[in-house]
Amino acid sequence: xxxxxxxxxxxxxxxxxxxxxxxxxxxxxxxxxxxxxxxxxxxxxxxxxxxxxxxxxxxxxxxxxxxxxxxxxxxxxxxxxxxxxxxxxxxxxxxxxxxxxxxxxxxxxxxxxxxxxxxxxxxxxxxxxxxxxxxxxxxxxxxxxxxxxxxxxxxxxxxxxxxxxxxxxxxxxxxxxxxxxxxxxxxxxxxxxxxxxxxxxxxxxxxxxxxxxxxxxxxxxxxxxxxxxxxxxxxxxxxxxxxxxxxxxxxxxx
Amino acid sequence: xxxxxxxxxxxxxxxxxxxxxxxxxxxxxxxxxxxxxxxxxxxxxxxxxxxxxxxxxxxxxxxxxxxxxxxxxxxxxxxxxxxxxxxxxxxxxxxxxxxxxxxxxxxxxxxxxxxxxxxxxxxxxxxxxxxxxxxxxxxxxxxxxxxxxxxxxxxxxxxxxxxxxxxxxxxxxxxxxxxxxxxxxxxxxxxxxxxxxxxxxxxxxxxxxxxxx
Numbered sequence: 002x003x004x005x006x007x008x009x010x011x012x013x014x015x016x017x018x019x020x021x022x023x024x025x026x027x028x029x030x031x032x033x034x035x036x037x038x039x040x041x042x043x044x045x046x047x048x049x050x051x052x053x054x055x056x057x058x059x060x061x062x063x064x065x066x067x068x069x070x071x072x073x074x075x076x077x078x079x080x081x082x083x084x085x086x087x088x089x090x091x092x093x094x095x096x097x098x099x100x101x102x103x104x105x106x107x108x109x110x111x112x113x114x115x116x117x118x119x120x121x122x123x124x125x126x127x128x129x130x131x132x133x134x135x136x137x138x139x140x141x142x143x144x145x146x147x148x149x150x151x152x153x154x155x156x157x158x159x160x161x162x163x164x165x166x167x168x169x170x171x172x173x174x175x176x177x178x179x180x181x182x183x184x185x186x187x188x189x190x191x192x193x194x195x196x197x198x199x200x201x202x203x204x205x206x207x208x209x210x211x212x213x214x215x216x217x218x219x220x221x222x223x224x225x226x227x228x229x230x231x232x233x234x235x236x237x238x239x240x241x242x243x244x245x246x247x248x249x250x251x252x253x254x255x
Numbered sequence: 256x257x258x259x260x261x262x263x264x265x266x267x268x269x270x271x272x273x274x275x276x277x278x279x280x281x282x283x284x285x286x287x288x289x290x291x292x293x294x295x296x297x298x299x300x301x302x303x304x305x306x307x308x309x310x311x312x313x314x315x316x317x318x319x320x321x322x323x324x325x326x327x328x329x330x331x332x333x334x335x336x337x338x339x340x341x342x343x344x345x346x347x348x349x350x351x352x353x354x355x356x357x358x359x360x361x362x363x364x365x366x367x368x369x370x371x372x373x374x375x376x377x378x379x380x381x382x383x384x385x386x387x388x389x390x391x392x393x394x395x396x397x398x399x400x401x402x403x404x405x406x407x408x409x410x411x412x413x414x415x416x417x418x419x420x421x422x423x424x425x426x427x428x429x430x431x432x433x434x435x436x437x438x439x440x441x442x443x444x445x446x447x448x449x450x451x452x453x454x455x456x457x458x459x460x461x462x463x464x465x466x467x468x
Contacts, residue, residue: 123400198365220403
């Protein structure tokens with residue numbers, strides 16, 4: 002998988018260097034390339050993943066879906082715990098370790114998320130966030146084939162995230178493969194409502210997802226507590242002095 | 256029963272300082288957001304028509320319960336960035352109206368998907384003298400990690416008003432800013448108004464997506 006990633010990075014770099022980067026956004030110098038990948042992902046989603054996920058969502062009882070996502074969520078919590086510890090967040094890391102311990106035993110191998118009910122909230126940390134915490138800038142926005150939005154930093158962290166995925170080492174292989182497919186379908190199914198919302202809200206879905214994603218990653222790195230920016234980004238127009246007196250007085254004009 | 260109890264509890268808190276049912280101008284910003292969200296969520300959860308995806312019902316709810324507390328002009332101005340100053344009053348009016356309609360559609364879509372979610376508010380970190388504060392909450396969902404939901408609220412002569420919302424770590428204004436910027440640089444402010452209007456027209460002709468299929 003890491004070889005695929007490096008091929009991808011090389012391609013991305015080539016795309017950036019070949020001068021097809023016309024995107025006006027400084028955070029997205031590979032916009033032309035990214036849009037191509039975005040379109041490809043969309044096509045795959047439309048014809049393969051989304052129909053399957055919709056079927057899964059309609060047919061499978063919701064407690065089964067919850068069980069599936071809890072099961073894989075519990076496996077993911079192991080890496081989350083490691084990353085929280087790597088970020089020096091001892092309390093969160095220990096809480097994640099407790100989560101895995103509780104859910105893997107009393108939670109029947111993770112199918113039940115009893116830890117959340119016991120007051121240990123779920124976190125989600127990956128190595129990209131850890132690097133962000135260590136001070137690594139996110140770098141340009143990258144749209145990965147099949148995997149979706151990312152940044153250069155997060156893409157670099159991806160091979161580690163993947164090799165830390167416990168399910169990867171599950172034997173026998175056929176069980177592993179069935180599980181991996183189920184996981185992807187289940188994750189997509191969980192996003193069905195959100196993606197239909199996104200379609201409504203966005204004028205340009207590519208841009209909307211990019212601008213939302215980059216903020217979200219930033220927020221994840223700071224665990225929701227992003228420091229107020231004082232220096233303004235060049236390509237983003239500065240906020241004007243708005244709301245002249247009385248602007249707020251006409252709340253309901255149509 | 257729980258619904259009624261909650262409404263009464265919320266109402267008691269919210270209106271404790273005001274004489275009648277009109278929202279108090281001196282209501283604290285976090286109390287305001289708390290009140291609106293409980294009212295809206297409770298209605299969305301219990302109203303059969305809304306759960307079934309009745310577009311008109313949902314939009315009525317948004318219009319009456321939420322809109323009076325949102326400063327759309329400021330929201331639009333922030334999203335339009337430096338272009339706002341170049342816009343004529345008529346363009347400003349049209350742009351705010353179209354943006355407002357788009358957000359109503361989106362918000363209504365989100366509301367009709369509400370099922371078992373609960374909202375938890377975090378303590379307000381603000382000085383009593385502050386005129387702009389951030390109210391933080393999280394939505395606890397059936398599975399997965401909680402969804403961050405923060406509000407930027409500013410004091411206006413008409414009381415506190417929401418002017419930005421943060422979902423999952425992304426601010427709404429900031430997310431639209433890029434799109435607005437691109438559209439305006441392509442076709443000017445009128446171009447953006449036209450694009451928004453076309454989008455709204457398309458949304459109006461399509462039924463609201465609901466969680467149940």
